[in-house]
Amino acid sequence: MTHGEKAGRGAGAVEPDVIAARTDAYFNRTRAIVEHFGDxxxxxxxxxxxxxVSAPRLMVDWLHAVAAERGIAIECDLMFPEGTWVGAGEPLAYVTGSFAQLAVLExxxxxxxxxxxxxxxNAYQMAMALPHVRFMAMEARHCAGFGMQEQMAYAASVGSHAAQKEGALGFVGGANDATAHYFGTTKGLGTMPHALVGYAGSTLRAAEMFHEVYPEMDLVVLVDYFGREVTDALEVCRHFPDLAATGRLAVRLDTHGGRFLEGLDPQSSxxxxxRHTPGSIRRYRSDKELRYLVGTGVSAAAIWRMREALDKAGFAHVRxxxxxxxxxxxxxxxADAHAPVDVIGTGSFIPDRWSETYATADIVAYDDVPRVKAGREFLLRHMRNR
Structure with missing residues (x-):
């Protein structure tokens, strides 16, 4: 295997040459200097x-794997257990070991x-905002490779578990098999993409095809492809009355942000x-909040309109x-509009401002003698409290 092939392997690689290729060059040079003058x-x-919210498991597991591969000791002292809230600037962990070994791992x-x-x-806040809604993690398509996907799925599970301890339903699964284990399942969730509806030629036909191949699964029908969300949803419900009556049928709204759900416009929204939640539109709202409430795409008004139509037609158990x-x-x-949604599929727990995700590491002790760069003395105060 060439050096380039090794460098392109999975994010969990622990081989020294792979790590050296992926770390910043000045850390590699620091290791060489320390080895020359004394570790x-x-x-x-x-x-x-x-x-x-503390989510250190991937970091800790990787450090342990590196230590095992190299036959060295690395001590990782977590200050905040997984799933707990951490304030700005508070050290999540202290990592202790050989300077020559740790320099290239930073x-x-x-x-x-x-x-x-x-x-x-982010996942914690979502689950707590809508505690009676189940969430499905759909991060995969927005990630830059599997390493990022695994990290984001793990993070969603950590935030979700924290919210579940406070009574929220949280994230119940993910979009594919590879990361399902983070949510305590073995398979990814989801039924059909828009591509299948286009292939079938109608929303109803796509539902029939899916049900024929997967008769034991609950049927979730994507209803926005032809811009007839209400019409097509009701047609599917009437075609599968038993599934509708037993709660095994659901309609998924994914209306494009460039148009309103069928039958809606600004005034009707x-x-x-x-009719349902007047307080939500009688208070001051920002432009973004108004878009979420009464704008195009999947708005609160769109969800309420679909619920109205389903209930009026006798399909109260359709989710x-x-x-x-x-x-x-x-x-x-x-949440403010009390939108009657049962499940939300989202990958938008992925940080929007990536600059906010930058973690920092500073050495705070050399041979157990406290020392840190000027301006980071607050880290020493934490050291004294260990």
Whole structure:
């Protein structure tokens, strides 16, 4: 195997030459200098500059794997258990070991910690905003490779578990098999993409095809392909009355942000919310909040309109699944409008501002003697409290 092939292997690689190729060059040079003049025991403090939820497992597991591969000792002292809230600037962990060995690990340690902690915080906020809604993690298509996908799925599970301890339903699964284990399952969730509806030629035919091949699965039908969300949803419900009556049928709304759900426009969207949750539109709203409530795409008004239509037609047990940009802010708006959504599929727990995910590591002790660069003395105070 060539050096380039090794460098392109999975994110969990622990081979020394792979790590050296992926770390910042000045850390490799630091190792060479330390080995020349004499190694020392050091302790690193690892922290983020914003509040997060602790999600350190991928980092810790990787450090343990590196230590086992090299036959060295690396001590990782977690200050915050997985799933707990961490304030800005508070060290999540202290990592102690050989300076020559740890110097070349810093880059990859930070990659495995910061993004996961911020994504976990986002997932926690989503689940807490809508505690009676089940979420499905759909991060895979938005990730830059499997390493990032695994990190984001893990983060969603950590934030979700934290919310579940407070009574929320949280994330019940992910979109594919590879990361399903983080949610306590073995298979990915999901039924059909728009491509299948286009292939079938009609929403009903796509539902029939799916049910014929997977008769034991609940049927979730994507109803926005032809711009007839209400019409096509009711047609499918009438075709599968038994599934509809027993709660085994759901309609998924994924209406494009460039148009309204069938039958809605700005005025009728306001009218829908006026009928069901008038308080949500009588207070001051930002432009973004108004878009979530009464705008195009999958708005609160669109979800309420679909619920109205299903109930009026006698399909009260048919569930509504929503997707399309369900960020923390959108979930909060949906909660304020009491949107009758049963499940939300989203990958928008992925941090929106990547600069907020940058973790930092500073050495705070050399041979157990406290020392840190000017301005980071607050890390020493944490050392004294260990």
């Amino acid at each position: 020392r025991k050091v302790t690193y403090a690892v922290f983020l500059r914003r509040p997060v 880059t990859l340690v930070l990659q495995r910690l910061g993004p996961a902690c911020v994504a976990a915080h 306001y009218d829908v919310l006026e 509504i699944i929503a997707s399309s940009g369900f960020s923390v802010e959108k979930c909060l708006s949906m």
